[in-house]
Amino acid sequence: MTQAEPTSSPQRINRNQRKIVRRVIVRGCLTLESPTSLGSGDADSPTDMPLLRDSISQSALLTGSAIAGALRNYLRDYEHNYGAAESQSDLATLLFGAIRREDDGDQSPLIVYDAISSTVPTIELRDGVKIDSKTGTASDKAKYDLEVLAAGTEFPLQFELLIDQQADQNKLLQALAIALRGLETGEIALGMKKRRGFGRCKVSQWQVWNFDLTDPAQSRQWLEYDHWTPGLLSEPHARQSSILTALSVNALSVNLDELKDKRDRFTVQATFTINGSLLIRSGQASMGRAPDVVHLKSYRNGELKPVLSGTSLAGVLRHRAERIINTLAPSSDGPNSLISDLFGDVKEKTKTAQSSRLIVQEAEIENTCDLVQNRIAIDRFTGGALHGALFDEQPIFGGELTICLEVRKPKHCEMGLLLLLLKDLWTGDLPIGGENSIGRGRLQGKSAKIFHCHQGQAQEWTIDQVDQKLQVSDAQSLEKFVSDFVNQISGRKAA
Numbered sequence: 493m494t495q496a497e498p499t500s501s502p503q504r505i506n507r508n509q510r511k512i513v514r515r516v517i518v519r520g521c522l523t524l525e526s527p528t529s530l531g532s533g534d535a536d537s538p539t540d541m542p543l544l545r546d547s548i549s550q551s552a553l554l555t556g557s558a559i560a561g562a563l564r565n566y567l568r569d570y571e572h573n574y575g576a577a578e579s580q581s582d583l584a585t586l587l588f589g590a591i592r593r594e595d596d597g598d599q600s601p602l603i604v605y606d607a608i609s610s611t612v613p614t615i616e617l618r619d620g621v622k623i624d625s626k627t628g629t630a631s632d633k634a635k636y637d638l639e640v641l642a643a644g645t646e647f648p649l650q651f652e653l654l655i656d657q658q659a660d661q662n663k664l665l666q667a668l669a670i671a672l673r674g675l676e677t678g679e680i681a682l683g684m685k686k687r688r689g690f691g692r693c694k695v696s697q698w699q700v701w702n703f704d705l706t707d708p709a710q711s712r713q714w715l716e717y718d719h720w721t722p723g724l725l726s727e728p729h730a731r732q733s734s735i736l737t738a739l740s741v742n743a744l745s746v747n748l749d750e751l752k753d754k755r756d757r758f759t760v761q762a763t764f765t766i767n768g769s770l771l772i773r774s775g776q777a778s779m780g781r782a783p784d785v786v787h788l789k790s791y792r793n794g795e796l797k798p799v800l801s802g803t804s805l806a807g808v809l810r811h812r813a814e815r816i817i818n819t820l821a822p823s824s825d826g827p828n829s830l831i832s833d834l835f836g837d838v839k840e841k842t843k844t845a846q847s848s849r850l851i852v853q854e855a856e857i858e859n860t861c862d863l864v865q866n867r868i869a870i871d872r873f874t875g876g877a878l879h880g881a882l883f884d885e886q887p888i889f890g891g892e893l894t895i896c897l898e899v900r901k902p903k904h905c906e907m908g909l910l911l912l913l914l915k916d917l918w919t920g921d922l923p924i925g926g927e928n929s930i931g932r933g934r935l936q937g938k939s940a941k942i943f944h945c946h947q948g949q950a951q952e953w954t955i956d957q958v959d960q961k962l963q964v965s966d967a968q969s970l971e972k973f974v975s976d977f978v979n980q981i982s983g984r985k986a987a
Contacts, residue, residue: 514655515714516665516744517701518735519724522554522607522647522675526692526854527616527640527790529683530554541638541684543615552613554647556604558682563604563671564588566680570670573754574849574900583667583751586660601654601664607647610723614642614791619775620803625811637775640690642791648723649675649695662746665739669746672698672735687836687847689802689854697731699724702742752948758902760914762940762955763894766857769932771887772804772925783864783884790854798860798888800924802852805895808924809852809913810835816912820981830981834899834906850910853896860891887932907944908977911970914940918955942970 530552532544546553568576568584578584578591585591589600622634653668655661672695674680681691703714724731732738739746774788789796814831831837836848869881895917899906916922918937925933940955953970956963964970 510654511657512654513657513704513706514661515703515705516653516655516668516742517703517717518649518651518653518668518672518738519699520649520672520675520695520735521697521724522649522693522695524641524643524645524647524691524693525678526643526689527618528643528645528691528693529618529638529640529685530558531638531684539617539639540636543613543639543641546608549608550612552609552641552645552647554607554609554682556606559607559649560588560600560602560604562680562682563674566674567667567671569755570674570753571751573756583663583670586663587667587671601656601659602668603652603654605650605652607649608722609641610646610648613645616640616642616790617775618801623807623811625814628811644791644794650722665744665746666748666751669735669739669748670751673748676735685803687802687851688806689852692853695735696733697724698733698735698738699729699731700735700738700742700744701729702744753945754948756901756946757944758899758907758910759943759945760897760910760940761894761942762897762914762917763892763938764917764935765938766860766888766891766893767920767934767936769887769889770800770857770891770925771885771927771932772801783886785883785885787862787886787888790856792856798857798862798891800855800857800893800895802854805855805924806835806848806850806852808922809850809897812913812916812922813909816909817981820978821983830905830909834909849900849902851896851898851900853898855893855895857888857891857893860888862886863889887927892938902944904973904976905980906977908973908975911974912977918957 529541530544531541534542544553544555545551564584564587567587568578568582571583580590587600587602589598616639617637618640619635619637621636622631623629624631651668651672653664655664675693675695676698678692678694680693682693683691685691701717703717704710705714718725730741732741736746736748770787771785772788774786787798788801790799791797792799810831813835817830832846834848834850836846836850838845864884864886866882866884868883869878870876871878897910897914899910902910913922917924917935918940920934920936922935923933924935927933937955937957939957942953942955944951954963954965
């Protein structure tokens with residue numbers, strides 16, 4: 493039997509291959525600004541959601557897929573709006589490759605490397621529980637806990653953009669600059685529970701290298717480049733605070749004026765003072781001598797600071813929103829859908845979920861003092877002290893905090909509902925935290941800024957409490973949002 497002659501290989505020789513003509517390497521230092529949950533999914537851990545770690549160094553691991561997914565989602569939202577479908581002509585598809593449901597498409601020209609924390613991270617343990625909206629108490633078997641990275645943890649980032657001969661270099665650089673600027677401005681969050689204040693981060697320093705592979709000298713420089721040393725490198729490449737500046741210094745000019753920000757969002761930034769005391773229980777075991785119950789604290793700039801968690805605030809707002817809607821339309825089925833659409837929902841029967849469009853940030857509380865209070869339960873029959881019921885608490889007194897709320901793709905009725913919730917917080921009618929029945933958790937409004945960004949246009953309102961008088965800029969337009977909400981709930985058409 494004779495051996496078959498090898499077939500000619502012009503098809504192999506002439507196949508479509510990428511001819512890379514330029515490589516752009518970007519390095520940055522990412523710093524977490526709030527606790528971040530990067531879960532591993534390990535079911536054998538003592539906590540419900542353990543932290544993902546590098547198996548060798550035991551440092552925290554931020555995978556390249558997590559970074560790329562966050563950047564891609566931000567770029568798509570920036571170009572079209574929140575929740576928009578992605579097409580082949582989008583910048584997100586151009587930079588990060590074809591979407592999964594398409595059979596044909598190019599792979600991503602952007603390489604996103606895994607990031608390992610610069611040091612062994614500080615770990616916080618957060619507890620959470622589901623609250624029954626009818627009883628106001630904890631639901632049975634609904635407690636959970638998770639490990640989170642403390643704020644201040646740093647990750648060295650590295651990206652490498654491969655530009656081939658047929659690629660549109662200007663569009664690729666534009667897409668890269670927009671995505672990385674989102675990290676620079678702190679608009680991109682990482683990990684889980686991003687919509688409840690976790691995962692906020694920011695990149696403050698950048699380094700960029702531009703290698704023209706058609707030049708033999710620069711090709712050699714790329715081969716000799718230190719690819720494997722993590723973090724920012726020393727001179728000659730200076731560190732820049734702006735990604736646009738870092739690109740332009742390396743002869744990579746980018747024009748971002750051609751693409752407008754299409755994100756539609758309604759933002760409230762309100763500053764309050766604590767009128768009395770506040771207590772949000774911490775689930776972490778205290779070291780040494782400590783009261784039975786202490787207020788929740790989290791690391792900020794290396795120090796433990798009292799905070800108002802986003803999960804606590806979101807739960808309070810949701811419960812009050814349900815109460816407002818049920819008061820206006822007690823027999824209607826519509827309010828439940830409005831609440832679920834705004835705050836998110838999980839349907840246990842169908843195992844489907846809808847994410848929240850309301851972003852509630854975690855707030856640091858400043859200028860507070862801790863005082864220990866001794867309390868004891870009273871026997872209601874004898875009127876004397878109940879045996880074995882003495883306990884200590886350490887709430888915080890006084891202080892100031894800024895609450896940040898954001899609704900994505902808002903409707904006018906939802907903006908009106910958010911203003912009503914702001915009013916209840918402002919007047920102290922809506923307490924936050926625990927032990928509301930003994931007067932804790934009341935806030936007093938001080939100032940607020942309200943923004944509505946729509947189709948690239950921004951509108952701003954201010955509210956200030958001056959000498960017991962409330963000063964509101966353009967109060968009629970804000971009142972119009974509230975009227976739209978009332979009309980929507982009651983079923984009346986707007987006039």
